[in-house]
Amino acid sequence: MMEKSGPPLTAPVEDYLKTIFEIEVADAAGSGRREHPPAAGTNEIAQALGIAPASVTGMLRRLAEQGLISYERYRGVRLSDAGRRAALRTIRRHRVIEAYLTSALGYPWDRVHQEAERLEHAASDELIDRMAAAIGEPTTDPHGAPIPTRDGTLDARPLLALVDVDVGHVVRIRMVGDRDPERLRYLAELGVTPGADVRVVARAPFGGPITLRIVREGSEGSRVTGRSGRSDRESAIGPSLAAQVFVESRRKREA
Amino acid sequence: MMEKSGPPLTAPVEDYLKTIFEIEVADAAGSGRREHPPAAGTNEIAQALGIAPASVTGMLRRLAEQGLISYERYRGVRLSDAGRRAALRTIRRHRVIEAYLTSALGYPWDRVHQEAERLEHAASDELIDRMAAAIGEPTTDPHGAPIPTRDGTLDARPLLALVDVDVGHVVRIRMVGDRDPERLRYLAELGVTPGADVRVVARAPFGGPITLRIVREGSEGSRVTGRSGRSDRESAIGPSLAAQVFVESRRKREA
């Protein structure tokens, strides 16, 4: 066993694999299981990477040649085992870097994503392991996303989008989307950070805002925001924002 | 003033500028001043970068178009002010990263160069500044090379190659070449690390070995090697190795 790791992957290739992986995960989570095996479409990939769909096709052929994906024209792609392993390696790098930057260097959580996006392609595995060790082998990044282990295991506990939580429930924030700095700053200001417990106080119909109350601060909260003590205010957030906040049910209903 | 920084430079471009800068410095140091302005040759650059000379020509044209160098066919190149600034920025990144990796993450000094070589193109200036601050704003990297300041000032104190030191002199090791890991491990084992004082005990003629005795351990020594207490042994090193070790004269002659 122990397949050769082959030639090192280029940064664009790593980005494609990471993106395809994330699409597969989102598809699988989005609906129990949609089709038997979820496949990523050319357009989806193009949009996620911010490039033209036509550019994606060429790269998919190359990825297929390298055995990183299985690809049938017009049918979408699926990661091979090698491709999935490579994707997880890159995601691990990304998330360890994010965690390290906040823990060890005081980076604010809204800026680590951008920095990690570049460093993930340049850091050696040894560096990543040293970083992880230096901050106590974290299991999630600052936004709550789980960090794959060295051997490629990812804790894929199913989470619920805050937008889908019923009124009255108290839930614990587990993860928030990490891509938009402004959104992250806003959430931190509200106290919606991983580890916090919130109660859904109200939900306006027809895609209206969701009103919530922070029941307990997230452990990251004060470090992330520099502020604290605003725990018992209510805030209302729109559904598109609430769709990017993932929670774990606490199975506790209240009036 | 305050010229636009323009589009970000690619990794190869940064490597060219860094290399040209280092050649200019070496030329200037190598002989008081050789010509009025030292110029880097195509071959030199190609060899330093490990690519074919013909490949260099094309890049030089592009660098000249971007105003980073001045270039006359068949005459060699010279960095423009913009080019020199960019080179110093890259060198600062490289050296801060090296210092950080050893200070904060326990990297051995023979492996930081390789890692920094990739990270220097991916790290933001903010990250570099945070790293520098985290380890107390070091002024040199682990090999003793001075770190350019944020505003592009480089301490260019003239150093002497150990190979040129006369017998009997005691000199302080200031800097060692950082490119070859094996060489670095060997030097560390000998105790030839920045900060150490050595006496040149003997020098065999016709390019023969140089015998030296460690008079005082370098401050980095024990951290770098993990060993210590071998300070009063004599060692003999060849001239090519001694050419990569730079010292500061202590102006003290002994029998």
Next chain:
DNA sequence: AGAAAATATTAGGCAAGACTAAATCTTGCC
């Protein structure tokens, strides 16, 4: 000075990645 040696440059290619415009599949809808 004039030829040999060293140094540089052109010429012609290749691969990775990306783009636009123009086909071509698939699918959903009536």
Next chain:
DNA sequence: GGCAAGATTTAGTCTTGCCTAATATTTTCT
């Protein structure tokens, strides 16, 4: 069952960097 909409792929270019082989220029040596 057929057709339009949407998704995908092909065709044809471009840029960056690199390579080898052939040519040109400088330098050096006798």
